[in-house]
Amino acid sequence: MNQKRIRRIVIAGGGTAGWMVAACISKIMGKILDIKLIESDEIGTVGVGEATIPTLVAFHRLLDINEQEFMAATQATFKLGIGFDNWRDRGLNYIHSFGITGTDHWTAGFQHFWLKGRERNLASDYGDYCLELVASLANRFAHLPRDGMNYAFHLDAGLYAKFLRRFSEGYGVKRIEGKIVEVKTNAESGYIESLRLDSGNDIEGDLFIDCTGFRGLLIGQALKIGYDDWSHWLFNDSALALQTESVGEPVPYTRSIAHESGWQWRIPLQSRVGNGIVYSSRYIDDEQAKQTLLGNIQGKILTEPRVIRFKPCQRQQVWSKNCIAMGLASGFLEPIESTSIHLISRAVSRLMQSFPSEGIQQSDIDEYNERSNWEIQHIRDFIILHYHVTQRQDSPYWRACREMKIPASLQHRIDLFRETGRVFRVPNELFAENSWVQVMLGQGLMPEQHHQVADLMGDAELANFLGTIKARIAKTVAQLPSHQAYVEQYCKAPDMNAAMAK
């Protein structure tokens, strides 16, 4: 392979992906690498991507990012989960929250005891046994000792890129403003040698990270790496996004509201709310989608609705020769479970673990690609679950979701849960048992059986077991401050309007 030492890193693109990658590489190896990031203000970024999952907390800890500073700089609020309204059927809602529900026995997950309790009229809603879920509904939040509360953030994507830019420049990253007009490759090896800018400058490098968004300028257009299209499982291919003024206190969870041919997000920040609708152009046109969105927002509109087109897909190889694609250039899954920013953090962490300092080896490339494929495929299955397991029959869109043939890997999980109540997490898979159970129950999939170990408990013992968990959670939540009060004392952002008025 290419035995050239890797010293010059060129990151193409300065959206969330570009700057997360720059932050991570510069923090860890900035002292020995020359890192450049090229971005074009004229082209801009996709401008969405504001709901995250708890892995971002871990990513920031790896980089020693001060959470209070980050949250104040990005208008961030806390997030404890996602509320799914009308997904199971119209009028039926549930929350997929972070954290764990109840207490497992080593032989059987908590759901088996809950199922037994339900059969004997001793159990209440499944969600009552999850701290993060109960706190979401009560609109309360606080950091708890020993990471007792699992959380993530809602953040302003544009401000996050700016925050990470300041961070990365502090560790030596050089930002270059300009439009990439040509990718120059070596005639023999096919490796990328330099990127030509509209100014005529050539930016040379040893390793190139393609963060150019859906364009995939390096990996797709120059290296001709195609993608696997998942549109037959995930029908949505369009989104409309807009921002509104806040009309009340921010809730600590993302809202995902299903409509006839798609769904809508609502992401509350300190200063405003991010809104959008994700839909399938096969079933609804842009105007209908816009009217649906406009009919379901609260507060004054701050920005015009913008259409974004996408394809649910995965790059066949995210690492090819001396180019690695991250962010939207590497593939895309719609944001119902807020997984894209997570995948960026995973991609750059994986690169740091197999950094090809002394030259690029095919074995590193193969391992990296295999892990990336595997990771996104599990997330893909989890997302398809939300569409396929539904009782909705009110539109051609939902009927098609119910009737489609799903991946065998997902079908097996659904069958196993339906027939036995069991869920097993594949090692290193993002979504743990708690997530699968919450979403399967939330979508209306009720197991036909439970583990017999739950039958060994008498009524009194089972009632005490369930009641103690529920009471402990209710007591903890009652002692928490409101989410708004906590944000204000922990990470209040400067008042943007007042700052602009000065």
Ligand SMILES: Cc1cc2nc3c(=O)[nH]c(=O)nc-3n(C[C@H](O)[C@H](O)[C@H](O)COP(=O)(O)OP(=O)(O)OC[C@H]3O[C@@H](n4cnc5c(N)ncnc54)[C@H](O)[C@@H]3O)c2cc1C
């Ligand atoms: C509708 C929608 C909603 C989403 N919601 C979420 C969410 O809630 N949570 C989540 O985790 N993710 C979400 N995502 C995904 C998230 O937006 C992206 O993962 C994230 O913003 C990273 O984007 P990016 O940096 O790869 O691309 P972009 O933001 O598009 O950045 C591309 C960069 O490349 C530069 N560039 C492109 N071409 C050139 C060129 N020729 N020369 C120079 N520079 C160039 C651009 O200027 C820009 O700086 C959402 C995506 C969509 C479409």
